[in-house]
Amino acid sequence: MNAYATPSDEEAIGLYLHVPFCERKCPYCSFYSEPLAEHEPAPLISAMIAEMDRYRSVRSFHTVYLGGGSPTCLPVQELARLLDAIRSHCPSPAEFTVECNPGQTNAEALAMLRRHGVNRVSFGAQSLDTDELEQLGRRHSPEEAIAAVRLARKEGFDNVGIDLIFAIPGSDLAGWRRNLELATSLDIQHISAYSLTYEPGTALDQARRAGRVEPVDEDTDRAMYELAIDYLASAGFQQYEISNFARAGFACLHNQGYWHNRPYIGIGPGAGSYFQGRRALNAPDIRRYVEKIRTGEEAWEQSEPIGRDERVCETAVLNLRRRQGVNLAAFRQATGADFLEVFDNPVRRHEDQGWIERTPDAVRLTRKALAVADSILCDFSAL
Numbered sequence: 221m222n223a224y225a226t227p228s229d230e231e232a233i234g235l236y237l238h239v240p241f242c243e244r245k246c247p248y249c250s251f252y253s254e255p256l257a258e259h260e261p262a263p264l265i266s267a268m269i270a271e272m273d274r275y276r277s278v279r280s281f282h283t284v285y286l287g288g289g290s291p292t293c294l295p296v297q298e299l300a301r302l303l304d305a306i307r308s309h310c311p312s313p314a315e316f317t318v319e320c321n322p323g324q325t326n327a328e329a330l331a332m333l334r335r336h337g338v339n340r341v342s343f344g345a346q347s348l349d350t351d352e353l354e355q356l357g358r359r360h361s362p363e364e365a366i367a368a369v370r371l372a373r374k375e376g377f378d379n380v381g382i383d384l385i386f387a388i389p390g391s392d393l394a395g396w397r398r399n400l401e402l403a404t405s406l407d408i409q410h411i412s413a414y415s416l417t418y419e420p421g422t423a424l425d426q427a428r429r430a431g432r433v434e435p436v437d438e439d440t441d442r443a444m445y446e447l448a449i450d451y452l453a454s455a456g457f458q459q460y461e462i463s464n465f466a467r468a469g470f471a472c473l474h475n476q477g478y479w480h481n482r483p484y485i486g487i488g489p490g491a492g493s494y495f496q497g498r499r500a501l502n503a504p505d506i507r508r509y510v511e512k513i514r515t516g517e518e519a520w521e522q523s524e525p526i527g528r529d530e531r532v533c534e535t536a537v538l539n540l541r542r543r544q545g546v547n548l549a550a551f552r553q554a555t556g557a558d559f560l561e562v563f564d565n566p567v568r569r570h571e572d573q574g575w576i577e578r579t580p581d582a583v584r585l586t587r588k589a590l591a592v593a594d595s596i597l598c599d600f601s602a603l
């Protein structure tokens with residue numbers, strides 16, 4: 221059941237844990253991660269458990285999300301140690317997700333996740349096409365991703381999601397449709413679909429700059445996104461956020477917390493937090509992070525208070541990402557501000573253009589605005 225009522229901040233805190241290891245770096249990825257082979261994982265897991273212990277005062281976490289990186293590349297005893305510690309902090313979260321790499325998932329691992337109270341798994345499938353996976357530098361095959369999903373269902377997970385990427389170099393609309401057909405033929409409840417981005421500093425972006433990779437053109441990219449919305453709707457997946465689609469009752473509770481702008485605590489190197497009115501970012505370096513925890517220092521390297529205006533803007537931008545948009549009463553309750561008063565100018569302007577629509581209770585992006593959402597949302601990012 222999708223139980224996202226409107227709990228108080230205290231009840232609704234999310235817990236995110238970042239396992240910063242991968243087998244090797246994917247060329248498009250800008251998340252903080254390092255090759256597992258270059259590190260001893262035990263000290264890092266101990267440090268993450270110690271960091272979690274610092275939040276004993278938080279009575280309960282509404283949701284838990286174990287991501288990375290690739291949590292499933294951890295040696296099984298280290299993963300179990302981390303899961304045990306999470307369980308002792310959060311005996312019964314409404315949702316407990318673990319990101320799984322399809323090439324690293326077997327029946328034993330899935331059974332262990334179940335035993336530790338994990339009730340949702342999200343597979344980084346990225347594509348169900350062999351050539352596209354090769355373009356992305358992924359090591360798993362489409363068959364492994366499909367087998368991993370089936371295994372998860374067999375092991376008793378009734379909330380299974382996959383991530384897909386579109387606009388992969390060399391791909392076309394017909395290929396993307398095949399991906400969507402195959403994905404929706406699986407017994408899954410959630411699909412995240414993102415356009416490939418060329419993040420500065422990644423190997424993929426360097427290849428693009430050097431002319432070794434040709435990005436999919438903008439029109440095709442947009443057509444792929446529109447196809448995802450239509451195709452997934454026809455297959456019973458409701459779009460509930462710009463890039464996220466779920467069967468009824470299976471929208472991700474943890475990520476909804478972010479879009480509601482509710483507090484969360486991030487554990488591990490490179491993890492971000494929004495807690496007690498501050499945003500903080502942990503040291504994005506395994507050695508520095510472990511040392512900070514060992515010497516009793518704060519784990520973060522950046523921490524800043526979020527003022528009232530910032531909170532108003534952040535809440536607006538995050539809320540507008542949801543298909544439900546900004547609930548005017550909830551916005552006022554969360555920020556103390558009247559959305560229509562504060563954002564009178566951009567709302568009117570974008571309404572005239574057909575990018576924004578209103579109901580008596582809410583303001584949201586129109587369907588045609590979704591593909592260009594970022595350019596609209598930036599008008600809500602400052603007062």
Ligand code: SF4
Pocket residue numbers: 241242243244245246249250251253288289290321344
């Ligand atoms: S995409 Fe996933 S598996 Fe690849 S490097 Fe990034 S976090 Fe690791």
